[in-house]
Amino acid sequence: MGNITLEKVQKKFGETEVIPPLDLAIEDGEFVVFVGPSGCGKSTLLRLIAGLEDVSSGEIRIDGKPATDLPPAKRGLAMVFQSYALYPHMSVRKNIAFPLKMAGLNAEEQNKRVERAAAVLNLTDYLDRRPGQLSGGQRQRVAIGRSIVREPAAFLFDEPLSNLDAALRVGMRLEITELHERLKTTMIYVTHDQVEAMTMADKIVVLRAGHVEQVGSPLELYRNPRNLFVAGFIGSPKMNLMTGEHAARHDCTTIGVRPEHMRIVEEGGTFTGRIIVSEHLGSDTFFHVEIPGMDEPMTVRADGEIGLRHGDTIHLEPEARQIHRFDEKGLRLA
Amino acid sequence: MATQHSRAAARFMIAPSVIVLLLWMAVPLALTLYFSFLRYNLLMPGENPFVGWENYSYFLTDPAFQTAIVNTLILVLGVLFITVLGGIGLAVLLDQPMWGTGIVRIMVISPFFVMPTVSALVWKNMFMNPVNGLFAFLAGTFGMAPFDFLTQAPLASIVGIVSWQWLPFATLILLTAMQSLDSEQLEAAEMDGASAWSRFWYIKLPHLARAITVVVLIQTIFLLSIFAEILVTTNGGPGTASTNLTYLVYAESLLRFDVGTGSAGGVVAIILANIVAIFLMRMIGKNLDA
Amino acid sequence: MARAVPNSRKAINTAVAWTIAILIFFPILWTVLTSFKTEATAIADPPVFLAFDWTLENYTAVQERSDYFRHFWNSVVISLGSTIIGLIIAIPAAWAMAFVPGRQTKNVLMWMLSTKMLPPVGVLVPLYLIFRDWGLLDTRLGLVIVLTLINLPIIVWMLYTYFREIPVDILEAARMDGAGLASEVIYVLTPMAVPGIASTLLLNIILAWNEAFWTLNLTAANAAPLTAFIASYSSPEGLFYAKLSAASTMAIAPILIMGWFSQKQLVRGLTFGAVK
Numbered sequence: 001m002g003n004i005t006l007e008k009v010q011k012k013f014g015e016t017e018v019i020p021p022l023d024l025a026i027e028d029g030e031f032v033v034f035v036g037p038s039g040c041g042k043s044t045l046l047r048l049i050a051g052l053e054d055v056s057s058g059e060i061r062i063d064g065k066p067a068t069d070l071p072p073a074k075r076g077l078a079m080v081f082q083s084y085a086l087y088p089h090m091s092v093r094k095n096i097a098f099p100l101k102m103a104g105l106n107a108e109e110q111n112k113r114v115e116r117a118a119a120v121l122n123l124t125d126y127l128d129r130r131p132g133q134l135s136g137g138q139r140q141r142v143a144i145g146r147s148i149v150r151e152p153a154a155f156l157f158d159e160p161l162s163n164l165d166a167a168l169r170v171g172m173r174l175e176i177t178e179l180h181e182r183l184k185t186t187m188i189y190v191t192h193d194q195v196e197a198m199t200m201a202d203k204i205v206v207l208r209a210g211h212v213e214q215v216g217s218p219l220e221l222y223r224n225p226r227n228l229f230v231a232g233f234i235g236s237p238k239m240n241l242m243t244g245e246h247a248a249r250h251d252c253t254t255i256g257v258r259p260e261h262m263r264i265v266e267e268g269g270t271f272t273g274r275i276i277v278s279e280h281l282g283s284d285t286f287f288h289v290e291i292p293g294m295d296e297p298m299t300v301r302a303d304g305e306i307g308l309r310h311g312d313t314i315h316l317e318p319e320a321r322q323i324h325r326f327d328e329k330g331l332r333l334a
Numbered sequence: 335m336a337t338q339h340s341r342a343a344a345r346f347m348i349a350p351s352v353i354v355l356l357l358w359m360a361v362p363l364a365l366t367l368y369f370s371f372l373r374y375n376l377l378m379p380g381e382n383p384f385v386g387w388e389n390y391s392y393f394l395t396d397p398a399f400q401t402a403i404v405n406t407l408i409l410v411l412g413v414l415f416i417t418v419l420g421g422i423g424l425a426v427l428l429d430q431p432m433w434g435t436g437i438v439r440i441m442v443i444s445p446f447f448v449m450p451t452v453s454a455l456v457w458k459n460m461f462m463n464p465v466n467g468l469f470a471f472l473a474g475t476f477g478m479a480p481f482d483f484l485t486q487a488p489l490a491s492i493v494g495i496v497s498w499q500w501l502p503f504a505t506l507i508l509l510t511a512m513q514s515l516d517s518e519q520l521e522a523a524e525m526d527g528a529s530a531w532s533r534f535w536y537i538k539l540p541h542l543a544r545a546i547t548v549v550v551l552i553q554t555i556f557l558l559s560i561f562a563e564i565l566v567t568t569n570g571g572p573g574t575a576s577t578n579l580t581y582l583v584y585a586e587s588l589l590r591f592d593v594g595t596g597s598a599g600g601v602v603a604i605i606l607a608n609i610v611a612i613f614l615m616r617m618i619g620k621n622l623d624a
Numbered sequence: 625m626a627r628a629v630p631n632s633r634k635a636i637n638t639a640v641a642w643t644i645a646i647l648i649f650f651p652i653l654w655t656v657l658t659s660f661k662t663e664a665t666a667i668a669d670p671p672v673f674l675a676f677d678w679t680l681e682n683y684t685a686v687q688e689r690s691d692y693f694r695h696f697w698n699s700v701v702i703s704l705g706s707t708i709i710g711l712i713i714a715i716p717a718a719w720a721m722a723f724v725p726g727r728q729t730k731n732v733l734m735w736m737l738s739t740k741m742l743p744p745v746g747v748l749v750p751l752y753l754i755f756r757d758w759g760l761l762d763t764r765l766g767l768v769i770v771l772t773l774i775n776l777p778i779i780v781w782m783l784y785t786y787f788r789e790i791p792v793d794i795l796e797a798a799r800m801d802g803a804g805l806a807s808e809v810i811y812v813l814t815p816m817a818v819p820g821i822a823s824t825l826l827l828n829i830i831l832a833w834n835e836a837f838w839t840l841n842l843t844a845a846n847a848a849p850l851t852a853f854i855a856s857y858s859s860p861e862g863l864f865y866a867k868l869s870a871a872s873t874m875a876i877a878p879i880l881i882m883g884w885f886s887q888k889q890l891v892r893g894l895t896f897g898a899v900k
Contacts, residue, residue, distance in 0.1 A: 052796050071339070072799040085797035089815045098811070102802035146801065156800075343805075344724035347716030351780055352732065354713065358773040359739045365750030424644065431629045432637040440884050441649035447883035448652065449834040451854040452872040456655050458858070460865055466667040468654070475670075501648070503894065510891045548895050559743050562836035562851065566858045580745045580837075587749045588841065596749050604746040611741035619734055 002063065002153040002186030003028045004049060009058035011044055011210075018044050019210040021058060026154075026188065026203075031180050034190045035197040035233070036207035042190045045207070046156055049188065051075050062153060073102070078147030079156040082163065084139045086131035092118075092142050093127040099150040117145045137168045144179070154186035161196065173199060194234055198222070206230050228330035231256050237286060237299045239324070244293075246270075252325040252333050259286065259301040261322035264308075269315035271298065278310055289314055363604075369597035376591035389598035398574045398582055399599075405489055406578040410557045412493040413500060414550055420497075421504025421549065422542065425512050426534070428505070446502040450562035457495045458484060458567045488568045488576035495563055500556075504549045511545030512538060544617075551614035558607055579603050652876070659683070659869035666865040682870035690853070692871060699849035699875075701764050702839070703832035706771035707825055710779045713772075715821070718783035719813070723792060733784065736777040744774075744837045755842055762844045770842065771832045778831070779824055782893045786820025823889030826882055833879050850875040 004026040011019040019041045026032050034042040047053045049060060051072035060068045067075050078099070087095050093114055100110040118124045121141040131139055140160060147155055157176070161169045177200050180187050191197055197204050198218045206213040206221065206229070214226040218234075225231035231239050239256040247255045273291035283304045288297040300316060308314060325333040370389055374382040393399055424442060428435065445453065461467050462483035470480035483491040515538060523533050561580050564570055570577035570585065577585070583603060587596025646653075658666050660678045686692045721729045751770070752761075760766030790813065798812040836851040843852050854875055857868050883890070 050796075050800060052799065071804075072796070073802045073804055077800065079797065079800040081793045081797055083791060083793045085791065085793035087794060087798075087812060087816075098798070098803075099801035101811075102807055146797075150802070340724050341726065344720035344726070347720040348732065350713050351717040351736070351776060354773060355736055355739050355776060359742065362747035362750040362754075363742075365753075366747055369749055427637070427641050427644070430637040430641075431634050432641050433634065434638065434642065438641045438645040439887070441645040443883065443887055444649055444652055444880060447830060447834070447880045448876050449851050449854070449879070450836040451840075451851050452655075452876055453651070455854060455857055455868060456651055456872060459868060460654060460658065461651065466669075466865070468671060471669060471671055498648070498651070506887065507891050507895060510888075552895060555741055559745060559837065561745070562840055562855065565840065566855050580743065583745045583748065584841070588752065593749050593753070600743075600746040600749060603743045607741055607743040607746070611738060614741070615734055615738060618737065619730070 004154060004186065004188075005061045005064075006049070007059045007061070009045075009048060009060060010056050011041075011048060011053065012056045017210065019048070022210070022212060024205065024212065024215070026186060028186055029184045031177075031187045031189065031200060031202045032205060033197040033201035033203070034188065034205050034207060035192065035194055036213075037233075038192055039209075040207040041210040042192075042207050043158055044210075046079075046158055046188060046190045050077060050079055050156055076153040077156055078150065078152035078154075079158065080140075080143045080147050080160045082159040084131075084143040084163075086139055086142055086146075088131055091128050091130060092123060092134070092145075095131065095142055096123075096145045096149055099146060103150055113149045114145075117149045120148075121145050136164050137172065140164065140172055141175075144176070148179070148183070152185070154188060157187065157189040159190055159192070161191070162193075176200065195236060198234070204234075206233060224332065225256075225324065226332050228254060228256070228326050231324060231326070231332075237301070240298045242294065247325075250323060250325055253328040254326040254330070256324040256326065257318040257322060259299040261319045262298070262300045263317045263319060264300065264302055264306070265315045265317045267315055269317040271316040273298065273314060273316070275308060275310055275312050275314055278308065280304065287314065289316065366597045366600045366604075369593050370601050372594050374593040374597075376593060382594075385594070389594040390602075393586070393595050393598045393602065398577060401574045402577050402579045402582040405574075405576060406558065406580075408489055409493060409496070409560060409578055410554055412490075413497045413557055414553060416493070416497040417500045417504040417553065418546060418549060420501050421508045422539075422546075424501070424505040425508035425542075426538075428509050429512050443502040443506055445498050446500070446506075448499065450499065451566050453499055454495055454563040454566040457491075457498070462491060484568055485572060488572065492560075492563055492567060492576055495567070496557070496560060500553055503553065507549050508542055508545055511542055515541045547617060548614075551610060551617065554610045555607065555614065558603070558610070579606070652880075655869045656873050657869075658865055659873045661866050661869075663864055663866045666869070682866045683874070686867050686871045686874075689867075690856075690871075692853075692874065695848055695850050695853035696874065698764060698847055699833055699851075702767045702771060702847075702849050703829045705764070705768040706775060706832050707779075707828040709768065709772045710776050710828060711783075711821065711825065714776060714779040714783055718780050718787050719809075721780075722784050722787035722790075723795065733781065736780055740774075740777040748841060752841065761842060762847045764847045766842060767839060767847060767849070770838045771835060774835070774838070775828050775831055778893060779828055782824040782827065782889075783817075783820060785892060786824070787817060789820075790816050823886055824893065826886040827890055827893040830879050830883055830886070 006022060006024040008021040008023060009019065010017070010021045022045075034045060036042050044053065048055050051067070051070060055068060058068070059066060062075055062077070087098065090098065096114045096117055097110045100113060105113075114127070115124070118127055121144060123138070123141055123145060126134060126138060126142075131142065134142065143160070160176075161172055164172060173196060176187075176189075180200075189196075189200060201218055203215065204218055204221055205215050208229055214221060214230045216224075221230060221234045225234060225239075228241065232241065235258055237259050239258045240262070241254055241256045243254050247253055271289070271291050273289040275287050276290045276297055277288040279286040279288075281304065285302045285304055285306055287300045287302060287308065289300055290297050298316070300314075302308075327333055371384055371386060372382045373385045373388070428439060428442070432438070448456075459467070461469050464470050464480045464482040467480075469483070473480050481487075519537060520533055523537050528536065559580050560578060561584065564576055564578065564581045565584075568576045570581045574582075579599070580603065583596050583599035586592050586599055657673070659682055660680070661672070661676050662679055662681070665672055665676045721733065755761045755766055760769070794816070795808055795812060798808045803811065833849075834851065836855075839849050839851045840855060843849070854871060857871065
């Protein structure tokens with residue numbers, strides 16, 4: 001159905017290697033998220049799978065069949081673009097029907113499928129409007145509608161939520177997750193937002209400068225980041241990283257403790273410092289603590305009702321089992 | 335951003351344009367250059383011997399050439415001066431709130447669409463004619479003697495006609511540029527206490543600088559080649575009083591049938607036009623990256 | 625800028641602008657009016673503005689005496705022909721340059737522009753001789769060829785600037801939706817590019833219609849379009865003001881109307897995208 005394999009896939013633009021040879025297996029029905037900072041090659045990787053870019057070497061297989069040299073139209077994939085890429089001169093109905101028309105379906109069948117997709121996506125009332133008359137969220141739904149009607153082997157999403165405002169983003173995140181639950185079709189989703197990655201993915205692929213840093217389920221990445229980059233990228237707020245004597249005590253170069261694994265103690269504690277900023281979110285409070293001898297303030301997550309304030313002295317003790325240890329190359333030590 | 339397949343297709347699709355333009359440019363240019371070194375007169379059939387720089391020295395030392403250069407300069411600079419100043423003024427005016435903007439705009443740009451031969455004839459006969467022209471009538475009502483524009487001030491009259499044709503162009507482009515000015519900039523200046531005049535001088539005019547340069551360069555290209563207006567009104571005369579470089583080359587080649595000298599003149603015209611073109615191309619080239 | 629402007633200021637603006645606009649437009653208006661006068665009224669002293677017996681006799685006279693519509697038809701064939709051939713050559717080129725830009729694209733565009741800077745008089749002699757030898761002098765075919773080549777750079781440039789405004793995403797979306805190159809061009813690109821192609825067509829018809837260097841130098845009686853035909857009025861016939869006006873009115877009317885409709889696109893076309 002929808003398994004996709006990349007074997008030694010490499011991409012160069014002229015002399016610059018954007019993606020060094022890379023292997024990746026995506027199982028049928030999986031929700032895979034490519035995540036990484038901007039410029040890490042995640043969009044390029046998606047476009048290689050889509051066929052919108054040529055691979056420089058290596059092989060792509062879709063459903064076990066070689067697809068490396070197939071044009072995008074023949075790969076049986078559907079894509080939702082960051083800009084939505086709706087056809088401005090066509091009504092919503094025609095936009096959604098376009099892939100069906102290209103597949104040569106008759107008008108009756110086209111109409112049936114469009115109506116069904118529109119009902120699922122709450123677009124029935126807007127079918128005769130032009131994209132220009134829709135809100136951002138509605139356009140996003142049309143783009144999704146256009147991709148689901150032809151029942152592709154896999155969906156490709158290229159940062160689909162980044163043009164929406166914060167509230168809509170959360171809503172659409174849920175809708176896409178629901179859609180995946182219902183359709184059980186392979187989805188590949190590109191984002192730079194680790195929250196989207198954590199909440200939506202079955203499997204996360206963390207990329208940096210074209211390299212795959214780690215592949216795993218969200219919780220695997222959270223619990224056992226393979227290196228400092230993944231440790232810092234996954235989790236919000238970011239993991240606190242410490243070097244020098246603190247790390248030496250644990251026989252390694254760097255240790256990392258997530259803000260939620262720092263306990264506030266009455267007295268003593270491994271770290272003592274002064275609160276420089278406290279952010280009250282209601283449910284939680286984040287303290288940024290200045291600790292003598294450390295370059296960066298340490299972040300601590302505490303209960304929302306805690307009574308400490310700016311300027312107070314605070315004593316901290318990391319939970320012993322939640323300390324991550326890294327060697328001089330930044331790799332995780334067991 | 336593209337696949338190899340599409341790149342090959344792209345080359346194939348660009349080819350026809352490039353090939354026809356290459357032929358269009360290279361063949362006549364090479365021939366002009368070649369003829370300019372021959373003694374070649376259509377009225378004297380026979381050998382066309384190679385004569386080196388003779389045609390050039392003949393063309394460049396001809397008193398008509400110097401007159402033509404001066405006339406060309408007067409024509410270009412005169413029209414540029416009138417159209418750019420007038421264009422800025424009209425652009426500022428049309429940018430103001432008023433009733434009937436659409437109709438005013440249409441009336442102002444209309445002369446640009448009138449073919450050169452028509453505008454030259456209409457001005458020559460119906461306005462500048464010393465007997466039946468409207469100007470003669472106007473002079474009469476003020477008790478003045480009618481003025482024979484095209485005989486007594488041929489070049490100035492042509493400058494006037496050509497300015498009428500090109501004023502709409504300058505106005506239209508400057509107005510478009512003016513309207514592309516971000517209104518927040520003007521509002522910010524107003525908050526900073528700038529008067530209407532300061533806003534024009536310090537914000538609008540600098541914003542127009544680029545458009546003014548474009549107007550100057552593009553008009554220069556066209557004004558260097560003014561031909562029909564002269565042919566129809568004065569035939570370059572009286573004498574050579576209104577002969578520009580283009581008209582002189584035309585006269586040499588197609589009236590006196592001296593292909594050699596005409597070609598030498600053509601080469602001179604190309605060199606002069608290139609000097610302007612280089613500046614224009616730089617400006618447009620910069621814009622390509624934006 | 626949602627502030628009210630005092631009506632008094634608006635009135636002053638309006639008065640000044642209308643006065644200047646009418647002065648600028650007056651020669652055209654006067655020509656049109658004169659075309660409906662008799663020859664005697666046309667040169668009446670004092671001139672008559674509106675209160676005259678309107679007549680169409682000049683229009684019929686112009687046609688009868690000089691076969692006006694043949695020249696009109698020449699203008700139509702030459703301007704339409706050169707523009708359409710130009711579009712056929714230019715659309716693929718502009719498409720390729722806008723959507724598959726390579727390292728040389730910018731240079732090719734600039735080079736095309738540079739051919740437009742060539743003063744016509746620089747190549748007048750060889751072209752005249754080539755036309756003479758190939759029997760193209762005073763033929764519509766010859767003029768169509770020359771005007772196609774003259775305006776090709778403008779056509780490529782205008783189309784290029786319009787095509788570049790079509791987001792590549794949308795074409796890629798079509799590819800993902802299963803469209804091949806042909807479907808992509810027919811169903812997606814062309815409908816989105818139609819306004820741009822139409823403005824390009826319009827502006828180039830205008831430019832070709834009014835071109836008055838090659839049309840004057842390469843035609844005589846047969847293929848002469850209106851530019852050359854009107855020029856023949858510079859000799860004594862020009863003194864027949866009413867007939868000159870009638871011929872002129874018919875020559876400029878279609879283009880004037882097209883120009884009014886395309887004024888916005890004109891700027892982009894004439895400045896090669898340097899002013900938008």
